[in-house]
Amino acid sequence: MRIALTGGIGSGKSTVARCLEAKGAVVVDADAIARAIVEPGEPALAEIREAFGPDVIDPSGRLDRAALAGIVFADPDALVRLNAITHPRISARSAELLAAAPSGAVLVYDMPLLVEQGPQALDGWDAVVVVDAPDDVRLERLVARGLDRDDALKRMGAQATRQERLAAADHVIDNSGDPAALERAVDGLWRSLTAHGA
Numbered sequence: 001m002r003i004a005l006t007g008g009i010g011s012g013k014s015t016v017a018r019c020l021e022a023k024g025a026v027v028v029d030a031d032a033i034a035r036a037i038v039e040p041g042e043p044a045l046a047e048i049r050e051a052f053g054p055d056v057i058d059p060s061g062r063l064d065r066a067a068l069a070g071i072v073f074a075d076p077d078a079l080v081r082l083n084a085i086t087h088p089r090i091s092a093r094s095a096e097l098l099a100a101a102p103s104g105a106v107l108v109y110d111m112p113l114l115v116e117q118g119p120q121a122l123d124g125w126d127a128v129v130v131v132d133a134p135d136d137v138r139l140e141r142l143v144a145r146g147l148d149r150d151d152a153l154k155r156m157g158a159q160a161t162r163q164e165r166l167a168a169a170d171h172v173i174d175n176s177g178d179p180a181a182l183e184r185a186v187d188g189l190w191r192s193l194t195a196h197g198a
Contacts, residue, residue, distance in 0.1 A: 001193065002124065006114040007131030008159050010138030012182060016131050017110040019186040026105040028097045030090055031112060037089045038063045047085045052078070073154040106193060115160040116170050122168055129189065130169035130191045133176045135162060135188040
């Protein structure tokens, strides 16, 4: 069973992925892949330096994520350039990991920018699960996590809208409440997926 899991920044998608993994799902994490492909020595890092200049590389030779974020979340064209460098590599590595999953597994692809990639990205899944929380709740979480409010709003604005994500969902996990409520919602989703299929 192939499940696509998505949700806007601050929605709690990664928490849901961890809960599903604890229940036995095999999780392929697009964010982890995105971090791995920009490690020192990776071709994507060299391309990012060429596209955005030496200031996005810190003194140790690693990607300065804050510096890059300051550029791409303020300029939609810059974000398109960055995505053109990273997305094909993330997709290729994700496909390798998805293909390597054990037969019969409940396979969860944890992909924050699923809806942003267009309708074709929604094809081929047994179910699309959206982790949802109101924008003001997400903003509050991001600020509590240490993001500047304006930066958080820019990052939220660079993603699909809440309505666009919900329109793509086969299942919605409401994460506007407390952790216990989220756990109950994930329990219900897991029962639904494993008992009746997606």
